[in-house]
Amino acid sequence: MTTQELVASGLQLPVMEAFYTIQGEGRFTGTPAYFIRLGGCDVGCVWCDVKESWEAGKWPILAIEEIVEEAVKYPGRLVVITGGEPLMYDLDPLTRLLKENGFTTNIETSGAHPFSGDFDWVCFSPKKFKKPHPSIYSEADELKVVIFHQSDFKFAEEHAALVNKSCELRLQPEWSKAEKFTSEIINYVKNHPTWNISLQTHKFMDIP
Numbered sequence: 001m002t003t004q005e006l007v008a009s010g011l012q013l014p015v016m017e018a019f020y021t022i023q024g025e026g027r028f029t030g031t032p033a034y035f036i037r038l039g040g041c042d043v044g045c046v047w048c049d050v051k052e053s054w055e056a057g058k059w060p061i062l063a064i065e066e067i068v069e070e071a072v073k074y075p076g077r078l079v080v081i082t083g084g085e086p087l088m089y090d091l092d093p094l095t096r097l098l099k100e101n102g103f104t105t106n107i108e109t110s111g112a113h114p115f116s117g118d119f120d121w122v123c124f125s126p127k128k129f130k131k132p133h134p135s136i137y138s139e140a141d142e143l144k145v146v147i148f149h150q151s152d153f154k155f156a157e158e159h160a161a162l163v164n165k166s167c168e169l170r171l172q173p174e175w176s177k178a179e180k181f182t183s184e185i186i187n188y189v190k191n192h193p194t195w196n197i198s199l200q201t202h203k204f205m206d207i208p
């Protein structure tokens, strides 16, 4: 198979970076986790803090065996697949191999591409810049909406109406707008208690 075919089948993937750290956001905040950041994103968020991830061709293409071989070197057995937009790729082979090696698998995705992979926890963070694919709504365990603009509260509710009832709902201030929106988010959550707050605690801790 050519490299292109191997990537299309999810047996090789462009990896921007992979690192062992503490999950800073959402349900698993504070948990040690191995992050695999795949290269490539076509969503185009204006406030994206990993714009260098957008161009997939910039990053080394690794076989999934090599990716997992690195992950097992660390003691934690939680892996978070992120990007970029990781669902640009077929994640079935990588997640299968991670699970065979004892990992709990999490994903952080905008849901802009068809769902794939065997995940224990799906954090769905929809973006206004590219409509989510319908396959994400039934898979989401957590809906995490970044608040960058006033209209994002309405956007959050529109998506909350589409996910499963058991899906956990979180609002997260965009880092540069935290000062402007944090008190508003606090008030919103107090008045709409189906939601809770996610903070980018890794930024407070100054870790990746």
Ligand code: SF4
Pocket: 041, 042, 043, 044, 045, 047, 048, 049, 050, 051, 053, 083, 084, 085, 110, 127
């Ligand atoms: S989906 Fe994520 S990686 Fe892609 S542009 Fe938005 S914030 Fe950046």
